[in-house]
Amino acid sequence: xxxxxxxxxxxxxxxxxxxxxxxxxxxxxxxxxxxxxxxxxxxxxxxxxxxxxxxxxxxxxxxxxxxxxxxxxxxxxxxxxxxxxxxxxxxxxxxxxxxxxxxxxxxxxxxxxxxxxxxxxxxxxxxxxxxxxxxxxxxxxxxxxxxxxxxxxxxxxxxxxxxxxxxxxxxxxxxxxxxxxxxxxxxxxxxxxxxxxxxxxxxxxxxxxxxxxxxxxxxxxxxxxxxxxxxxxxxxxxxxxxxxxxxxxxxxxxxxxxxxxxxxxxxxxxxxxxxxxxxxxxxxxxxxxxxxxxxxxxxxxxxxxxxxxxxxxxxxxxxxxxxxxxxxxxxxxxxxxxxxxxxxxxxxxxxxxxxxxxxxxxxxxxxxxxxxxxxxxxxxxxxxxxxxxxxxxxxxxxxxxxxxxxxxxxxxxxxxxxxxxxxxxxxxxxxxxxxxxxxxxxxxxxxxxxxxxxxxxxxxxxxxxxxxxxxxxxxxxxxxxxxxxxxxxxxxxxxxxxxxxxxxxxxxxxxxxxxxxxxxxxxxxxxxxxxxxxxxxxxxxxxxxxxxxxxxxxxxxxxxxxxxxxxxxxxxxxxxxxxxxxxxxxxxxxxxxxxxxxxxxxxxxxxxxxxxxxxxxxxxxxxxxxxxxxxxxxxxxxxxxxxxxxxxxxxxxxxxxxxxxxxxxxxxxxxxxxxxxxxxxxxxxxxxxxxxxxxxxxxxxxxxxxxxxxxxxxxxxxxxxxxxxxxxxxxxxxxxxxxxxxxxxxxxxxxxxxxxxxxxxxxxxxxxxxxxxxxxxxxxx
Numbered sequence: 001x002x003x004x005x006x007x008x009x010x011x012x013x014x015x016x017x018x019x020x021x022x023x024x025x026x027x028x029x030x031x032x033x034x035x036x037x038x039x040x041x042x043x044x045x046x047x048x049x050x051x052x053x054x055x056x057x058x059x060x061x062x063x064x065x066x067x068x069x070x071x072x073x074x075x076x077x078x079x080x081x082x083x084x085x086x087x088x089x090x091x092x093x094x095x096x097x098x099x100x101x102x103x104x105x106x107x108x109x110x111x112x113x114x115x116x117x118x119x120x121x122x123x124x125x126x127x128x129x130x131x132x133x134x135x136x137x138x139x140x141x142x143x144x145x146x147x148x149x150x151x152x153x154x155x156x157x158x159x160x161x162x163x164x165x166x167x168x169x170x171x172x173x174x175x176x177x178x179x180x181x182x183x184x185x186x187x188x189x190x191x192x193x194x195x196x197x198x199x200x201x202x203x204x205x206x207x208x209x210x211x212x213x214x215x216x217x218x219x220x221x222x223x224x225x226x227x228x229x230x231x232x233x234x235x236x237x238x239x240x241x242x243x244x245x246x247x248x249x250x251x252x253x254x255x256x257x258x259x260x261x262x263x264x265x266x267x268x269x270x271x272x273x274x275x276x277x278x279x280x281x282x283x284x285x286x287x288x289x290x291x292x293x294x295x296x297x298x299x300x301x302x303x304x305x306x307x308x309x310x311x312x313x314x315x316x317x318x319x320x321x322x323x324x325x326x327x328x329x330x331x332x333x334x335x336x337x338x339x340x341x342x343x344x345x346x347x348x349x350x351x352x353x354x355x356x357x358x359x360x361x362x363x364x365x366x367x368x369x370x371x372x373x374x375x376x377x378x379x380x381x382x383x384x385x386x387x388x389x390x391x392x393x394x395x396x397x398x399x400x401x402x403x404x405x406x407x408x409x410x411x412x413x414x415x416x417x418x419x420x421x422x423x424x425x426x427x428x429x430x431x432x433x434x435x436x437x438x439x440x441x442x443x444x445x446x447x448x449x450x451x452x453x454x455x456x457x458x459x460x461x462x463x464x465x466x467x468x469x470x471x472x473x474x475x476x477x478x479x480x481x482x483x484x485x486x487x488x489x490x491x492x493x494x495x496x497x498x499x500x501x502x503x504x505x506x507x508x509x510x511x512x513x514x515x516x517x518x519x520x521x522x523x524x525x526x527x528x529x530x531x532x533x534x535x536x537x538x539x540x541x542x543x544x545x546x547x548x549x550x551x552x553x554x555x556x557x558x559x560x561x562x563x564x565x566x567x568x569x570x571x572x573x574x575x576x577x578x579x580x581x582x583x584x585x586x587x588x589x590x591x592x593x594x595x596x597x598x599x600x601x602x603x604x605x606x607x608x609x610x611x612x613x614x615x616x617x618x619x620x621x622x623x624x625x626x627x628x629x630x631x632x633x634x635x636x637x638x639x640x641x642x643x644x645x646x647x648x649x650x651x652x653x654x655x656x657x658x659x660x661x662x663x664x665x666x667x668x669x670x671x672x673x674x675x676x677x678x679x680x681x682x683x684x685x686x687x688x689x690x691x692x693x694x695x696x697x698x699x700x701x702x703x704x705x706x707x708x709x710x711x712x713x714x715x716x717x718x719x720x721x722x723x724x725x726x727x728x729x730x731x732x733x734x735x736x737x738x739x740x741x742x743x744x745x746x747x748x749x750x751x752x753x754x755x756x757x758x759x760x761x762x763x764x765x766x767x768x769x770x771x772x773x774x775x776x777x778x779x780x781x
Contacts, residue, residue, distance in 0.1 A: 002344040004063040011067020012351050013358045015075070019775040027072055034065045071355040075176075079781050081123045083182040088158045089726055091187060093119040094126075095152045097199050098145045100207055101214070101312075103239050105557045108132050109143050112180065113153075123181030128155060129556060130186040143186075147207035150196035157184035159781070161725045163530045164754025164770050165564060167410075167476045167571035170359070176778050177356035206309055210235040213310075213439055220444045226454045230447060232258055233427075233435045236311035243562065248458070250409075251465035253398070253416025256316075256365070257427045264432055265320040268307045271433075273300025294332050301328040307436070316366040318353070322346040323370075339374045343367070361408040365401070372400045375493060394420055400493060403485040406511060410570050411473035415464045426457050475573025477511045485511040516573050518542050522634030522664050523761035528696055529568060530750040530770070531560040533724030533731070534588035537670060537696060538568070539661055542633035544578045545569075548659060548670050553591030561592020566599035575601065578632075581624060582607040583656040583672030588700075608647060608655065624657035626686075636662045640669075640686045641678060653699060654678040660689060666765035667691075668758065669714055671698035671705075679710035687713055693765045694718045694758055697740065701732020711743040718767050719745040720756050727751070 022030070041058040044050045050058070095117040102111035108131035115124050130143045145151065159182060162171025175183070186192060198208065214231050218240070221227040228240030238259060249255040277296030280286055301324055308321040323346045330337045347367060350357050357363045376396045398417050405412040413419070434450035464470060477485075488507025491498070519525050521542050529536045534552030538545070551560025569577075580602050582590050594615035596602070604620040605611060606628075611618060622628075629638040641658035642650070656672025669692040674682070679698070682690060690713040699705040701721040719740035721732040737747050746767075748756045753769035771779055 002340050004059055005344040005348045007060045008063040008067040008070075009347055009351055009358070011064040011069075012071040012355050013067075014064075015068045015071030016356065016358055018072070018777045021072055021076055021079070021777045024076065027069060027076065030065065031069050031073075034062055034069060038062050067351070070352070074355050075777060078176065078179065078181070079778065081181050082781060083123055083157055083159050084121060085159070087120055087122065089156055090120075091154050091156060092122060093152065093154050094122065095195070096150065097201075097204065098147050098149045098151065099125065099203065101147060101210055101235075101237055102145055104142060104144070107142070107555060107557075109145065110556065111145055112178070113151075116150075122157060125179050126155075126157060126182045126184060127175070127180045128153070128184055128186055130192075131555070143192075145194075147211050148198045148201070148204035149194055150199050152193040152195055154187040154190055154192075155184045156187060157182045158726050160778075163532060163564060164774075164779075165530050165568055166527070166755060166757075166770055166774075168564065168567055170776070172778055173356065173359050173776070177354065177359065210237070210310060210312070214240075216442065217438070217447060220447050221451060224451055226451055226458065229258060229454055230431075230435050230438075230450055233264070233432050234310075234439055236314060236317070243558075245458075248461050248465040251413055251415075251470045252419035252423075252461045253413030254419050254423045254427075254461065256369075257420075257423055259314065259316070264428065265304050265308050265311070265317055266324065267428055267432070268436065269300040269304030269324050272303035273297060276300070297328040297331040301325055310439075314362065316362055318350050319346050319366050319370070322349045343370060343374065364404055364408065368401065368404055369397055372397050372493070391421075394424075396493065400489050402508065403482050403489060403511065406474065406477060406485075407482045410476055411471050413470060414472055415467060415470050419461055419464050422460060423457060426453060431457075472512075473570055473575070474512065475514065475516045476571045477514045481511040481514055484508075519633075519759075520761060523759075524635045524661060524663050526661070526668055526694075526758040526760070527568075528720050528722055528750060528756040528758070529560075529564055530754045531564050531592075531722070533700065533727045533729070534560060534591065535583070535672070535696065535700070535722045536560055536565055536592065538565075538572070538574075539668075540572075540574075541635045544632040545574050545576065546579045546581065546637075547577055547596065548581045549583050549589040549672070550580070550592035550596050552588040559592040559595055561595025562599065565592055565596050569600055577602045579603060580605045580607075580618070581657060581659060582609075583624070583658075583670075584652045585609040586652055586673060589656075589672065606657070608642070608657065634663065638662070638689065640689055641674065641682055643685075646681075650677065651675070656698075658682065660692060662692075663760050665762050666693035666760035668693065668760070669695045669716070671696060673699040673705075675699060675702075675704045676707045676710075679705065679707050683709045683713045690714050692716055693760070694720065694767070695745070696720045696722060697732065697736070699731075700727075700729070701736045702729065703733040703735055706736045706739055708739065711739050715743060716740075716745045717765065718748055718758075719743075720748045720750070720758075722750045725751040 037058070041050070041055060041062070045055040094113065094115050096113050096115040098111050099114040100112040102109045108129055110127060110129045113126050113128050115122055115126060130145070132142045160172050160175040160180065198204070213235050214237055217231050217234060218227055221230070228242070229245070231240055232238040236259065241258065246255070249258055273296035276299035277292040280292040280295045304321055304324045308317045311317050323342050326337060326342045326345050373393060376393055394417050402412050431450050431453050434446050434453070438446040438450070485508040488504040491504030491507070492501060494501055519540060519542055523542070525540045527538045529538065529551070531551035532554070535549040536551035537548040539548065547565065551564060553559040577600055580596060582593055582605070584590070594612040597611070597615040597618060602618045604622060605618040606622050606624045608624050611621065624639055626639055626641050626643045629636065631637070638660050639657060640660055642655045647655055653673040653675050654677050656674045656678070658672060658674060659670040661668045661670070669690065675698070692714055693716060695714050695716040697706060697719050700723040723731040732749065740747055748767065748769065750756060754771040755769070757768045757770065759766045
C-alpha cells in the first residue's frame with residue numbers, strides 16, 4: 001500500500017505540471033478505464049488468473065493514473081470558478097464576509113473575501129486590497145476589517161496574475177492552491193458599508209479568535225522587535241516578521257522553527273497527552289475502565305488538532321496532525337502502525353485534500369525531513385541514544401536536505417547544525433510553551449519572558465548569519481544533477497559497512513560545482529524581467545554582468561529589487577554585478593535600487609542622482625552621460641543620452657539614460673522613459689547609432705513616446721514593452737503597439753508573456769518569453 005500511495009503522489013505531481021488540462025471527456029474516459037481496470041485486476045487476483053507480482057504492477061499503474069486524474073479533475077473544477085475577462089477592470093458590487101486574517105500594511109490592508117452576492121458573475125473567493133487613500137473617510141487612515149465581518153464593497157477585479165520570471169516564486173500557483181480566483185481593490189465610491197459585525201460560522205470563529213490573539217500579542221508588546229515571531233508561533237501569521245529577520249533565519253537554517261511546524265504540533269500533542277495520561281493513572285478505578293494510553297492518545301490528538309486549526313493548517317501542520325491522528329486512532333484500536341504506513345497515509349490525505357500541495361516547497365521539505373528522520377532512526381542494529389542521537393539526526397537531516405534546498409532555494413546554510421543545536425531546544429521547549437501559555441493565560445509577563453529568550457537567541461543567530469561563510473549560494477542546477485545528488489545522499493545514509501558508502505558524496509559534487517553556461521565571446525544575453533509597472537533588465541556577457549534599472553517600489557510594500565532582482569540574480573548564479581545603470585530617479589525604475597545594493601555586490605553605479613541614503617555605498621559611482629562607452633568581452637556598450645547640458649533642464653523622463661548594447665549578432669536599445677522631445681534630439685544627434693535589432697520601448701509604451709521618427713530610426717525586429725498587468729496608465733497604448741508593428745517589429749509584452757529572454761550570438765538574435773518556456777495550465781486562467 002505504501003508504494004501505491006507514493007506512486008499516486010507521483011501521478012498528482014505529474015498532473016500539476018501539465019501545460020494544458022485534458023478535456024472533461026478525456027478525463028471521464030480515463031477515470032472509467034481506471035475504475036474498470038481496478039475492478040478487473042482485483043477479480044483476476046482473487047480468482048488466481050494473475051500472480052501477485054503482476055497484480056502489484058497493475059495496482060501501481062492504476063495508482064499513477066488515479067493521481068493524474070484526481071489532480072486534473074480538481075484543477076478543472078477549480079478553474080471553472082473564473083472571472084469573465086469582460087469584467088476585468090470594471091466596477092462590481094460585492095456583498096460577503098471577510099474570510100481569513102487580514103494582512104495589514106503601511107498603506108492599506110489585504111484580505112480574502114468570501115462573496116455571497118454580486119452584481120455580476122464573479123468567483124466565490126477573491127483577494128481584495130483596501131488602501132488608505134481609497135477608504136472614502138479620513139485620508140491616511142488604514143482600514144481595519146476583521147474576520148467574520150460582512151461588508152458591501154464596490155471593487156475592481158482582475159484574474160489571478162503574478163510576475164513570471166525564471167526560477168522565481170509562482171504567485172498564480174499560490175493563489176490557485178488557496179482557491180482565490182480573482183484579485184482586486186476596494187473602490188472609494190460608493191463608500192464601503194459594514195453590514196454585520198460578525199457572521200457566525202466555524203471558520204470565522206477560528207479566524208476571529210486568531211485575530212483577537214494576534215491583536216492582544218501586538219498590544220502587549222508595542223514596538224517589540226520580535227513580537228511578530230511570537231505571533232507566528234501562536235497563530236501561524238508570519239506577516240509581521242520583517243525581511244531583515246527572515247534573512248537571518250534563512251542564513252542560519254532555522255526558518256522551520258519560526259513557522260508552526262510539525263515539530264511544534266507534535267510537541268503540543270505529546271505534552272498534553274503525557275499530562276492527561278499521568279493524571280489518569282492517579283485513579284485505579286479509571287485505569288480499570290480505560291487504559292491511560294488510550295486517554296493520552298485521545299487528548300493528545302485533540303490538543304494537536306486545536307493548535308493546528310489555530311495555526312491555519314499549513315502543509316507541515318496538516319502532515320503532522322494527520323500522522324498524529326493515524327497513530328492515535330491505531331492506539332485507540334489496539335494497533336501499532338509502522339512509521340512508513342503513518343507517513344504514507346499522511347501523504348495520501350494531504351494530496352486528496354490539496355493536490356496543489358506538491359507545488360509548495362513546504363510540502364517537499366516537510367515530508368522529506370520526516371522520511372529522513374525515520375530512515376536515520378529506524379532499523380539500526382546499534383542506534384545512537386541521547387545527545388548522540390540528536391546530533392546524528394541533525395547532521396543527517398542537514399546533509400540529506402542539501403539537494404532539496406539547492407533546488408528550491410538555490411543554497412543552504414553552512415551554520416545550520418550549530419544554529420539548530422541551540423534554536424531547536426530553546427524555541428521548542430521554552431519560547432513556544434511560554435507563547436502558547438500566554439494564549440490561555442493573558443499575562444503580559446509570559447510574552448515578555450518569551451520575547452527576552454528569543455532576543456538572546458537572536459544575538460547568537462545574528463552573529464552566525466554575519467559570518468562570511470554562513471550561506472552556500474549557487475545557480476539553480478539542472479534536474480539531472482539534482483537527481484544524482486539525491487541518489488548520492490541516499491547512498492551516504494546507508495548503514496555502516498555498506499561498500500563505498502563515502503562515494504555518495506562524489507555524486508553531490510556535480511550539483512554543487514555546477515555553474516550556468518555563459519555567452520560566448522562577442523555575444524550577450526538579456527532578460528527583461530517581469531517586475532510589474534516598471535523596468536529591470538539583466539545583461540550578461542562572457543565574463544560580466546549589468547543591470548539596467550531596478551524596477552518599482554510596490555504599493556502593498558516591498559520593491560522589485562528584493563522580490564525579483566536579488567532572487568533572480570541568485571538563481572542565475574550572479575554573485576557580483578560589474579555595473580548597475582539606473583536610467584532616472586522615478587520609482588518605477590529606481591524603486592529597487594537600495595535592495596539590489598544591499599543584496600548583491602555592485603562594482604559601480606552609473607546614475608545621474610545620489611544613491612539612496614539607506615543603501616550600502618557602492619565601490620564607485622559615475623554619471624550616465626552621452627558619449628560614455630566601454631567594451632566587455634567583444635560586446636560594445638554606449639550611452640546615447642542625456643547630454644550633460646540637458647541635465648536639470650528637462651523632465652526626469654526626458655533625462656533618462658539611454659544605453660545601446662551591440663554585438664556582431666545583434667543589438668539592443670534600452671530607452672528608459674524618454675518622451676517625444678528626447679526622442680527627437682536623439683534622432684537628430686545620434687541617428688547613426690539608434691538602429692537596433694531589439695528595443696525596450698520607452699516609457700512602457702506610453703503614447704507620449706515612440707514617435708514616428710524614433711520608430712523609424714530604431715527600426716527594430718522586436719519591441720519589448722515592460723508594463724504591469726492592467727495598469728492604471730493603460731500601457732502599452734494600442735496606438736504605440738500599432739506604430740511599432742507597422743515599423744516592422746514584433747511586439748513583446750511582459751504583462752502578458754512574463755520575462756522576455758533575448759539571446760544575441762553569432763547566429764543572430766533569438767527571443768522567447770518565460771510564460772511560453774515554462775507554461776502551466778493555470779496561466780491566464
